[in-house]
Amino acid sequence: MIDWDRVNELRNEIGSEDFAEVVEMFLEEADEVAKTIGAGIEPDAVESALHFLKGSALNLGFRELAQLCQIGEKAAANGKASTIDLGKVISVYEGSKASFAQGKAPHAA
Numbered sequence: 001m002i003d004w005d006r007v008n009e010l011r012n013e014i015g016s017e018d019f020a021e022v023v024e025m026f027l028e029e030a031d032e033v034a035k036t037i038g039a040g041i042e043p044d045a046v047e048s049a050l051h052f053l054k055g056s057a058l059n060l061g062f063r064e065l066a067q068l069c070q071i072g073e074k075a076a077a078n079g080k081a082s083t084i085d086l087g088k089v090i091s092v093y094e095g096s097k098a099s100f101a102q103g104k105a106p107h108a109a
Contacts, residue, residue, distance in 0.1 A: 006061035047076035
């Protein structure tokens with residue numbers, strides 16, 4: 001679910017203090033996107049929301065979420081936004097967030 005190598009790489013690239021800020025910012029922004037998706041998003045906004053989540057997830061090592069968002073983003077780009085299980089996207093995000101919080105300390109550099 002989490003690419004810990006990517007997490008450690010990012011932490012090493014930017015330092016622990018900046019890493020904490022990046023994580024906080026990502027989680028705040030991703031929480032807002034998840035809330036928007038959960039409240040019912042317009043089909044024409046799905047591609048952009050999933051693109052944002054995918055990019056952020058890739059950067060922070062949320063591998064499974066990034067893969068799911070990429071699939072959904074492609075479907076939305078092809079006019080099939082209604083076929084995307086947005087509930088699953090939210091569920092995977094929440095699971096990734098919990099896994100990250102539980103595993104962050106043991107993987108700290």
